[in-house]
Every structure is written in C-alpha cells, then in structure tokens.
Amino acid sequence: MIKRFLILFSIVCLCLGCSISSQLVLDDLTPRQIVRVAVLDDVKEFSLKVKGPFSVLDFSKNLVLIEDEGLVASIVRAKDTDIQIGNNYYDAYHLRITPYYDASIYVNGLRFRGRVDIVLNKDDLLTVVNVISLEKYIKGVLYREISDRWPLEAIKAQAVAARTYAVYIKERSKDQSYDLRSDIYSQVYGGKNAERYRTNLAVDRTKGLILKYNGMVLPAYYHATCAGKTEDAKLLWDHDIAPLRGVTCNFCKKSPHYFWKRNVQLKDIQDKLNENGYDLWLIEEIQVVDRNESGRINILKIVTRDNKEIIISGKDFRQIIGPNLIKSNNYVVDMQGYYVDFLGKGWGHGVGLCQWGANFMARDSYRFDKILGYYYPGAKMVEYK
Numbered sequence: 001m002i003k004r005f006l007i008l009f010s011i012v013c014l015c016l017g018c019s020i021s022s023q024l025v026l027d028d029l030t031p032r033q034i035v036r037v038a039v040l041d042d043v044k045e046f047s048l049k050v051k052g053p054f055s056v057l058d059f060s061k062n063l064v065l066i067e068d069e070g071l072v073a074s075i076v077r078a079k080d081t082d083i084q085i086g087n088n089y090y091d092a093y094h095l096r097i098t099p100y101y102d103a104s105i106y107v108n109g110l111r112f113r114g115r116v117d118i119v120l121n122k123d124d125l126l127t128v129v130n131v132i133s134l135e136k137y138i139k140g141v142l143y144r145e146i147s148d149r150w151p152l153e154a155i156k157a158q159a160v161a162a163r164t165y166a167v168y169i170k171e172r173s174k175d176q177s178y179d180l181r182s183d184i185y186s187q188v189y190g191g192k193n194a195e196r197y198r199t200n201l202a203v204d205r206t207k208g209l210i211l212k213y214n215g216m217v218l219p220a221y222y223h224a225t226c227a228g229k230t231e232d233a234k235l236l237w238d239h240d241i242a243p244l245r246g247v248t249c250n251f252c253k254k255s256p257h258y259f260w261k262r263n264v265q266l267k268d269i270q271d272k273l274n275e276n277g278y279d280l281w282l283i284e285e286i287q288v289v290d291r292n293e294s295g296r297i298n299i300l301k302i303v304t305r306d307n308k309e310i311i312i313s314g315k316d317f318r319q320i321i322g323p324n325l326i327k328s329n330n331y332v333v334d335m336q337g338y339y340v341d342f343l344g345k346g347w348g349h350g351v352g353l354c355q356w357g358a359n360f361m362a363r364d365s366y367r368f369d370k371i372l373g374y375y376y377p378g379a380k381m382v383e384y385k
C-alpha cells in the first residue's frame with residue numbers, strides 16, 4: 001500500500017515538475033526563521049493524526065523511516081526505548097513528522113502547521129515540539145494574546161512585540177530540544193486553530209520586524225493593563241535597560257482590568273504558602289510593608305495568630321497565590337476576619353507594552369511604530385532575517 005502510494009506520489013510530483021523534497025514544509029527558510037515550540041512536555045501519551053501524505057524521519061540519523069498517505073488518530077507512547085505510533089514501533093528517540101503539500105498534523109485534536117517532533121525523554125515520557133516558521137508561530141500566538149477586533153495598528157504593535165520576544169528566547173535556547181513553550185511561561189500558542197484573519201493580516205504587514213536596543217534583541221515583555229505606569233523590569237528580572245525602565249501610561253484607563261477585587265479565604269493563602277515551603281498557621285493579618293515607584297508591592301508581611309511574622313516579596317506572593325487570582329502586584333489589602341479583600345489595579349507584571357493602552361492609542365490614531373516607541377523608548381525597529 002505504502003509502495004503503491006509512493007509511486008503514485010512520485011508520478012504526481014513529476015507531472016507537476018517538482019521533487020518531493022521541494023514540497024517539504026519550511027525548506028525555504030533559514031534556521032533563524034524557524035522556532036521550536038513545545039506543545040506537550042513530559043507526557044506519557046498523546047493522540048496524533050495526519051490528514052494527507054507525510055513522512056516519519058529518525059532525526060538523529062537523518063533517515064526517513066516511512067512515508068504514508070495519512071494517519072488516522074493514533075495513540076503515541078514510549079514502549080521499551082521505542083516510540084510507538086499506533087501499531088508501528090520506531091527504534092529512535094527523536095522522530096520528525098513532516099507533512100507534504102497541504103497535509104495537516106493534529107496533536108490531541110489541535111491542528112498545527114509545520115513539522116512535529118516527538119522526543120523520548122527519561123522515564124518513558126514524551127515531549128512534542130512543533131517546528132514552525134517564526135511568522136506562522138506569531139500567527140498562532142496573537143489571537144490568544146489579544147482580540148482580533150482591536151484596531152489593526154494595536155494588533156501590529158503586539159505582533160512585533162511577540163515576534164521580538166520569541167526571537168529573544170530562541171537565541172537563548174540553542175542547546176535545548178525546544179525554544180518556547182506553548183503556555184503562559186512563554187507566549188500562549190494555539191496552533192492553526194488560533195489564527196484569525198485580522199491577526200494574520202497584522203503579522204503579514206509587519207513581516208520580519210523586531211525591536212533591538214544597542215544592537216541586541218530586546219526582551220520585549222508585554223502585559224494586559226498597567227493601570228497608570230509600566231514597571232521597571234530590573235525590579236522583577238535582570239534587565240536594566242532604558243526601553244524597560246517604565247513609562248507613564250494614561251491610555252489604559254478604560255481597560256476592564258483597570259480595577260479588580262478578589263475575596264480570598266485566609267486558609268487558602270496559608271495552604272498555598274505552606275505548599276511552597278513556608279510554615280505558618282492561622283494568618284491574622286497581611287500588611288503591605290513597601291511599594292516601589294510605580295505603586296507595585298515590593299514587600300509584604302504576614303502575621304499569624306501566634307505572632308509569627310513572615311516577610312515575602314510581592315512578586316513571590318502573587319506567583320504562589322496565583323497570578324490570575326492576584327491579577328497584578330498593585331493592590332491594597334483589606335482584612336475581613338477569616339477572609340481578605342485584595343483591591344487592585346491592572347493585570348499582569350506591568351513590564352513593557354501595555355496591551356489595553358496600545359488598543360486605546362490605536363483608537364487615537366497612533367501608528368504601531370509610535371505605540372512601540374512609547375512603551376519601549378529608545379528601541380529600534382529592524383528587519384530580522
């Protein structure tokens with residue numbers, strides 16, 4: 001069956017005046033224009049489906065193991081140092097699935113462009129990596145990060161920020177099996193399913209553009225709403241550079257995330273802190289000890305009923321309790337007996353581009369380059385080739 005298909009496939013290719021290899025996705029791109037995104041990490045099994053012709057390559061030997069006309073949804077798992085795909089067993093620790101023509105690959109039901117690598121790790125766990133062009137990766141990120149109904153200039157600004165951030169991370173991951181993850185720790189990546197017409201248009205119209213500062217790719221952080229002032233990156237991470245020192249932002253005042261309120265049980269806070277290495281019992285009070293210039297909390301003090309005092313940074317507290325529960329690090333604390341109210345402003349870490357600010361700047365007719373210049377002062381836009 002496979003042989004018959006290959007003969008037919010070769011005839012079709014000859015008729016079209018091309019070779020199979022020229023049909024392989026990504027072949028006209030340089031390694032710089034490709035990113036590797038981990039869509040699943042350390043899983044025991046997952047479902048793989050390929051609609052259309054594809055090949056399976058043993059990546060370490062650069063050897064094509066099979067070519068076939070399609071794959072029905074099949075379970076992939078590790079089996080005695082082999083990788084098992086449906087009823088086939090492959091003696092390899094790194095397989096590459098390459099679609100031909102318009103064939104598409106589905107991992108756990110989600111459609112991905114480009115190639116998919118299956119890497120066998122220790123303890124029979126698998127990592128699934130989507131190997132894709134940088135531009136298509138950004139298309140899979142944008143709709144997950146902002147609305148496709150926003151003004152195009154705001155989406156374009158976000159496209160350049162997301163591309164810049166991806167390149168920044170990629171340059172630091174050369175020795176690893178992937179560059180980026182598909183969750184909030186990198187950028188939220190949804191594959192082909194997450195693409196929309198206007199977000200794709202914004203990527204195409206800013207094709208290849210990234211931000212640099214002093215010749216270096218900018219770590220172009222971004223967040224949902226700064227609520228008045230963006231944060232100085234050096235207070236959170238090791239970046240003391242002019243474009244990330246923080247700016248005043250009066251553009252996000254109408255953001256739905258400008259104000260927020262959360263009511264949390266003290267017992268839940270106690271449990272989460274104890275799960276993260278603290279040792280406390282019956283919280284009496286949470287006090288803000290110190291704020292920085294932007295109003296965000298540097299230091300919190302937690303006092304228990306037996307008068308134990310714990311000092312914790314605002315950054316760590318938010319991370320432990322949950323960054324989507326405590327939406328920003330800018331809040332006041334209102335004790336309510338066994339509960340506590342957090343009355344806050346903004347959403348996200350606050351560094352770099354303020355997405356809701358960019359949205360309202362674009363509504364005020366600012367172009368995407370002006371928006372980027374506002375949130376990353378001093379950064380230069382260049383073409384990444």
Ligand SMILES: [Zn+2]
Nearest residue numbers: 249252354357
């Ligand atoms: Zn803002």
